Amino acid sequence: MSADRLTLNYFEQFQLVCEKNFIPSTTMTIQILGTLFGNLVAGQLGELFGRKRPFFFAVLVSLIGNMMGFFAPSWVVYAIGCFLNGFSAGAFMTMKYALLSEFSLADWRSWIIGFPSWPIEQAIFALCAWGIKDWRYIQLMNAVVCLVCLMAWW
Numbered sequence: 001m002s003a004d005r006l007t008l009n010y011f012e013q014f015q016l017v018c019e020k021n022f023i024p025s026t027t028m029t030i031q032i033l034g035t036l037f038g039n040l041v042a043g044q045l046g047e048l049f050g051r052k053r054p055f056f057f058a059v060l061v062s063l064i065g066n067m068m069g070f071f072a073p074s075w076v077v078y079a080i081g082c083f084l085n086g087f088s089a090g091a092f093m094t095m096k097y098a099l100l101s102e103f104s105l106a107d108w109r110s111w112i113i114g115f116p117s118w119p120i121e122q123a124i125f126a127l128c129a130w131g132i133k134d135w136r137y138i139q140l141m142n143a144v145v146c147l148v149c150l151m152a153w154w
Helices: 003-013 023-049 052-070 075-103 109-114 117-132 135-153
Strands: none
Touching (some): 023 052
8 A cells, every 4th residue: 555545544434634734733833842842841740740751641642542542533632632642742852862861971971862762663664564564553652662662660
């Protein structure tokens, strides 16, 4: 199945044609707003509760958001899942760099934090998404990865 056909399935499934063609860009805006709120809230939560709890809370929120996206019966539920995914991404990035700076040696701190981990992670995600191709199963793949990451709590 081609990528164009999969995109068409997304638009057909939620009837995102004609007068509803604003919805995909609105959904992306909702996800970016979630990232903003995640960045703002995670720093405060990290100061109040330590870094570990907000870090794993972000992973749990990502699990919930991806499962909502996988089972979304409408674009509204999908948009809520996108907000949760954005929130968790913002919180995760904030906590990740705080933890990296706190647990790395002072001599290596600039190298560890400056290492381009985010682009490498995105390239690996793009490679996996290219192999999977169906947007629902990409959501499921992200949820499974979150479930595995939650096991690191112990």
